Amino acid sequence: MEPIEIGLIVSGGMLVLVVLGMRVAFAAAAAGMVGLIWIFWAKFGYDPARFGKALTIAVKTAGQVPHSKISSQALSLIPTFILIGYLAYYAGLTKALFEAAKRWLAWVPGGLAVSTVFATAGFAAVSGASVATSAVFARIAIPEMLKIGYNKQFAAGVVAAGGTLASLIPPSAILVIYAIIVEQDVGKLLLAGFIPGAFSAVIYGLLIIGLAKTIKNFGPPVSGFTWKERFAALPPALPIVFVVVTIIFFVYNPFGGDAWGTPTEGGAIGAFVVFVMALYQGMRWSELKDALLETAKLSVMIFTIIWGVLIYVRFLGFAELPSAFSDWITSLSMSPMLILICILLAYAVLGMFMDAIGMLLLTLPVVYPAVMALNGGEAVSAAESTFGMSGPMCAIWFGILVVKMAEFCLITPPIGLNCFVVAGVRDDLTVQDVFKGVTPFFIADAVTIALLVAFPAIVLWLPGQV
Amino acid sequence: TEWNVSLWGKRRAFTEHVEKLAELVSEKTNGEFTLKISYGGLSKNKENLDGISIGAFEMAQFCAGYHRDKNPSITVLELPFLGVETLEQEIALSMAVYQHPAVKKDLARWDATLLMPSPLPQYNLVGVGEAPKSLADFEGLSVRATGGIGKAMATVGAVPTSMSASEVRQAMDSGIVKAVSFAPHAHMSFGTIENGKWWTTNLNPGTVNCPVVVNTPALEDLSDAHREALLGSVDEALEYYVTQYESKTMEAWGPALDERGIERVTFSDEEIAAFKEAAAAPAAAAWIEENTARRLPAQELYDLVTGMVANGS
Amino acid sequence: MAGSSLVLTDDSRLSKIDQRLYKLEGYLALLSGLAVFSLMLLAVFSVGGRNLAGQPLPGYVDWIEQAMPLIAFMGIAFTQRDGGHIRMDMLVGALRGRPLYLAELITTLVILCVMLLLVWGSWAHFDRSFDFSAPMWSSDSSMDISLPLWPAKLLVPVAFSVLCLRLVLQVWAYGSALITGDDTLIAVPLVADAATQAAMEAEHVSAHDK
Ligand code: NA
């Protein structure tokens, strides 16, 4: 049997295991292990006497992957980003942020919903995890919206959608994972997420204003905050700004001087700043211990998926599947743009059934080389490329598109994690309610993605500046 | 017979000898013996020697400096200020070291047989800010330089800073490091020359040694004709490599510097001699002591290398 | 999702062993958490040293690479015990009683087999970096400041072995439930439907919300 056929069969087997409810990380590791054994035994002509040798080679090859792939400086961003999120609870940062957004923005039509979106966007600048963002704001923002007569389904939808902004606006664990899989500059990708993230927030805001103007009794604007009250709400929210500025200074010094460090250092320093604030707010050891345990659990979960999937990817390397897929894609007679759109649609479908990080890890080793080949290769210049951008820029552009798709799958049924979390926080809401409420935001996301595809400059302008 | 070959990154000047070898071997055996080259699909670069030892693939490239304890014997070729001037000289030195029984034994721990080097020119610095006029200007200068070259830079007061190669460009643009030490092709591919202001032409603190190895049992399993086709193609592959590196990289290097207006900094012979004095002897002494403790004939290896350089081979 | 599922306890031997093991797993997970914390401090030292004292932390990258396995592996059994490794539970969520126990038993057995193989493979990876006769017992070292790598590599088979213990316990729990057909499962995470699971996640968040 050809290696490529083995690759396809084993990949099918892995899907069966995943559907059977096997934990994704181990299903991928199992598939990779079986695949490696198969490949090496096939190389020995299925000689029964040499099965032991094939097994040994396969097991030792797979056994290198966890340590070797996890010992990476770039991956160290993930646990520090998660730690920032958990420490922010103790520092009371989220509540202060929502209060400030409310006093400044609530006067527009659909005001509280708009405030919620921008508060989540602000929190996204310190949080790298979407699910946590939705959970916090469901508790803070939904009661206030209900109090002034918002439709409860819609109020829930706003929070579920707003939470997704955390994975585009830096810092973002998903963007870092993308950068690592495709071996691109982490700092540039994080920078590239900023404008599309803010852009998404603006599109969400416009959608809400539009709905508020057309639907009667939607969400009345909230007026009556005096300027004094507005300014009084700013100081408690300042710490967020402080953390954001700290992180920014680690990537790029806006005053033209030296940056303070590298992006990987920036994440860790951001966590330290939030930690000091939480201490100032009176955090005790028992709370810190809880935060550390929760951080450990979430990090371990993500890292287990990473090495599990990378064992499978190692097998794919021996099976030559990525290059075969890439050859196939580039041999298609469709227009490259159409192929790209088909790939994005495939992500939308896949994202309905899968977790975002698992989806990226599984698909990118195969899809990314194909997209790069479509554009004309890694080293292509903007002038000679298909999509009108150089290889590295195409990697950034495609990364932002894919991460936006991954965000999208956090709010699509049947497995939209953000919606489950919001429904879980509120006893009076079912998951169906939240899915109903979040539907309008599909349109907003579709518009955003279409604009990002049509105008790559939205993504590429900022990283092009540094 | 089909061999898997584990390289990393992309196809570039640094991998052309392996590509050429694959072409020659296939030609000489009428396609009966082929080398299937994978760029990063089979292993991480730091684990290529492990993969050889496991038998996961039959041929691989790696750099000695990635993991000194895995291959202490060949790190003699990475000592600072050996005085190597050309790629041909680097090849001759490497091949001589690779043939030494102690080196063969060192690599035999990994079931690996050294096939050929991937010679690189001397590292030099590309930097931002004011160009150093003399070695005294290195005082307090933050430099991205790892391992032995980092230690050498520290002897003249520079501050070696470690970071992954992919963060180097950003670190230099933002001023975290003022200078970066690489071979010319790496300066070009990691983009340090895009905003760099100066380049040192003759600091020549050393280089890395990156051999291509084969799995020993696999080599022994080859038929005599196939083994002859492989081993007999090494010289031609290396020749091709040198031509490629010199014509493509080195010829592009000068114009690349001129295009960007990068100043060439050349130090006087006295200064280089002083630098060498401060850095070379202590590094060599430390290396010999450390590797004698590993029961390697360290002095002998060091004398072999320095003797060949002195004889001008 | 990382959410914790409910694990029932009683005074059976199985449950007692489960709780003992859980304690050990908890300590290891806390070690993971403390390693994250140390990552943060490491950055503070590195940045502070460079910007204030003009002297960066030597081998900063090497140290981070040493800390990463501590973070990634020590909590793996703890996470498995709480049902924190994500999966698609649409199918198992619809099953009840023996069919459910059978499905869980099969997938848990597969995981156990893979992890046993990986204990072997990761031990071999450690073993190649370890040499009793070498200085610092090291035959593999980090790139910049030559730290021996064997301690970090040894963490992997150790953590995987603890996970294997956990999996044996779960196989035992599912196996005996399959035989007796009991309604209550002890010592394994229960399949809450996704909504209940999210409720527990949310409760966790709100417990910290002041
Ligand atoms: Na974020």
Ligand code: NA
């Ligand atoms: Na979904």
